[in-house]
Amino acid sequence: MKPTGLPIADTKQTLRHAGRLAGQHKGQLITTIVLYTLASAAGLGAPWLLGVLIDRVTTGDGGAINAIAVAVAGFIVGHAVLSGLSHYVSSRFGETLMARLREEFVRRSLALPLATVERAGTGDLMTRSSRDVSQLGQVLRRAAPETFVCLVSLLLTLGALSLVSPLLALVALATTIPVLWGPTRWYLRRAREAYLAENATYSQISENLAATVEGARTIEALRLARQRMETGNGDIAASYKAERRTLFLRSILFPSLDFGVTFPVASVLLVGGLMYSADMATLGMVTAAVLYINQAGEPMFMLLALLDELQSGEASMGRLIGVGPVESTEKNRQDDRDRTGPAVDATGVHYAYSEGNDVLHDVHLTIPRGERLAIVGPSGAGKSTLGRLIAGIDSPRRGTINLNGQQAHSLSLDQLRDEVLLVTQEHHVFAGTVRDNLALADTSADDDRILAALAAVDAAEWVRALPDGLDTLVGSGERSVTPAQAQQIALARLVLADPDVLVLDEATSLLDPRAARDLERHLAAVLSGRTVIAIAHRLHTAHDADRIAVVQDGRIAELGSHDELVAAGGHYAGLWRSWNS
Incomplete structure (x- = not known):
């Protein structure tokens, strides 16, 4: 099944979330705004004073030259100091927002149903957690504060130009807005969709690359290397096409910006010269006006040029916050809930991985x-x-599954995981x-409980034999554990988690039959009183069960x-005879 991709927040949702996030740090936000405003204001003093200086020199009044x-x-020193301080404060503010967004993204990702991730493909989630986070970080650290600086500088500069000469300010606006309005509007109507498409191609590259790496041995055995390379080349070609699209948008926008910021300078200089010739303005006024409009050109160009980064960042933020709602951390297990019903009650359940092809029937x-x-x-x-379905990984297409009297789909993720856990052969x-790996199931567990859980799955002996015992580093780049040991660690986690309903899907398949049988007996003793659903191919597991459900063609x-x-x-008797023959 082709991945469909995770949801993406629209522009309104993204802006609303960004505003809510910024509002949670009002102190830093206000400080940043004040410092940038002061820095921009300090940058306006020099052009005005230079105009005064020119008028004094032309009139022969040189008494105040030194003071000016x-x-x-x-003003120049003050502008430099305030600008540096502003950038420092805004960088801290950007890092704070970035940290919050990362934390939210992790919570949203962990709250996603596994079925949603599987349908979307892990490549999409990988790309959002890497490339999109990186792009958004660049925007929050540089593009967002730079945009604010440019906006404030532009408004203050135009205000100062209006004070020097309202007519020249009108000329500047009349020759700027018509030139920039069309290309900017054209760009904004196309940019978000183009950047979302570009990011989606990176998700597809990551998805297929991850699948190739995970299935490397199978690909080698079946000689599928060329086919996988062709798939990769196709993904890269699609990404190249998408990037060409965004490059085309920039190639139209940026030349328009160049013309849009130089044409007003020439216009103001021309009209200012005519006004000076007609004694409608002094040389100092014209000089100050030209300096102001020239000074406004840089933030104007930067403001519009930053639209490219802002569009990319907005698309990335939409992909991050669109992952899913953050689950409430206040929904705790309700141990006092009425538990008079059965542990599991499935009624009229139908399920299909693809529409029209049910794999479970009534x-x-x-x-x-x-x-x-x-x-x-x-x-x-x-x-x-x-x-x-019993574990809540997927929901029935039709019918209901109740856990302890409540429909599984009505429970929050935290409540669902308190009620039921699924343990498979993939660990x-x-x-x-080792301690960290086990404490994931219960952060309050002390060493005695952890060792007891390990003992319950016959793992305490080999863990104690490790160089540092529970403090031994394992996992990627550290001490490796065998598949059977990894399986025991996973089973020890479930002992610590202590769910009401436990679904074991070939959970002991990586152990040899004798060890698996001993482990299952240990688990049966430890999990006494719990509801255990064991999906098994080894029929000795079925022999030890209270009841056996035989599934045939999607039916009980x-x-x-x-x-x-x-x-x-019947069917089971035939399986039992084959198993013992």
Whole structure:
């Protein structure tokens, strides 16, 4: 199934979120605004004083030349100091916002249902967490404060020009707005869509690259290297085309900006010269006006040029905050909830990975609290799919699944994980200590509880034998653990998590049969009183269960104890005979 991509926030949502985020740091925001305003105001003093100086010299009044020169130097120094301080404060402000956005993005990503990530593809999430975060960081550190500086400088400069000569200020506006309005509007109507498309191509590159790396051995065995290279080349070609699109937009915008900032200077100089000839303005006024409009040209050009970075940053921010709503951290487990119903109650469940192709058909299954149920059946029958639905990874297309009396889809993610956990044969050991890896399940667990959980899965002995015991660093770049040891760490996590309902999907498949059987017996003792649903191919797991559900072609074909199903002589009896032959 082709990844569909994660949601993207629209412009209104992005701007509203940015405003709310900035409002949470009003002190830094106000300080930044005040300093930039003062810096911009200090930069206006020198052109005005130079105009006064020229008028004094032309009229023969040179008495105040030294004082004016000192004042000009003072304004220049003040502007430099305030600008430096402004950049420092705004950089700190930008880093603060960036840190908050990163934290929010991590919370949003962890709150995503696994099914959503699988449908979208991990490449999209990888690109958002790397390239989009990097682009947004550049905007918050540089483009956003620079845009504010340019805007304030432009407004103050035009105000100062109006004070010097309202007529010349009108000339400047009349020769600027018509020239820049058309190209800027044309650019803004196309830029966001173009940058979103560009970022989407990077997501596709990451998705296919990750799939190629993960399946490297299979690709080599089946000689699919050329096919994967062609796929990669196609992704790069699509990215090249998307970047050509954004480059085309910039190639239209920037030349227009160059003309838009030079034409007003020439116009003001021409009209100013005519006014001076007609004794309508002094030479100092014309000089100050030309200096002001020339000074306004730089922030005007920068302001419009920064639109490119702002559009890219806005697209990246939309991709980051569009990942999903942040789950409330205040939704805790409700241990006092009425638990009079069964642990799991599936009624009329249908499910399809693709529309029109159901893999589960009208499944009805009630599991009392504390029961150990084994789900068996041939490969592709729908066993793992049923386990995913019970664990809340996916939702039924039709029908309902209740956990302890509440519909699974109505529970928050935190509540759902308190109720049920799914453990599969795919396990991940995070970079860190053994203790860190286990404490993920319960941050309040002390060493005694951690060691007890390890003992429950027959892992305490080899963990104690590590060079630093629980403090031994494992994971990427550190001490490696075997697949079987990684599986034991994952199972020890679930002992610490202590859920009400536990779904084991071939959770002991990486252990040899004898070790797996011993481990399952240990787990059965530790998880006594918990509801355990074991999806298994090894029938000794089913033999030890209270009841067995046989899944055949997406339906519950048989349901009963081991002895009952063997005596019935149906599907399970045939599987049991094959297993023991």
